[in-house]
Amino acid sequence: MDLSVIWDDFIEYLRAEPDIQDATVKKIAGIPFLYVDTLLDKSDVEYLIKKWSARAMRGKRLHSDTIFFRTQSSIFVYRHRFYVPQEKMFCCGNLCVDCVRLKQ
Incomplete structure (x- = not known):
């Protein structure tokens, strides 16, 4: 999944807010930092x-x-980061107690 599209939409939504002057994201050492310029x-x-x-x-x-x-x-x-949850998404056939087949 390409998270750059999610980031672009997120920054665009923030910038559209009337009380926010600017919103940018900078990656420093691989960690995304969100800079929000506002008087709120x-x-x-x-x-x-x-x-x-x-x-x-x-x-x-x-x-x-x-x-x-x-x-x-x-x-x-x-x-700030967007991430995919670390949970099983398919049955591996090992009869796990947290099998996705047992979820309702």
Whole structure:
């Protein structure tokens, strides 16, 4: 699955918010950092991140994880990532107790 499409949609949704001046993502040592330039407070920014990441992931088997990293004047920096859940998606035939056939 190409996550760059998900990232592009997510950043586009954030930039479309009237209270957000800019939103960018930078990869540093392979870890994506989200930079949000806004005058909103931290809780409002985290709500918008959660809202628009859910919208970007809609219809896909993905999860997101957001961890506050630091703030710099009006810029909030988060470690944000989209990832595929680590769970079995098929039956391997070994009679596992967590077999996908037993899920309802």
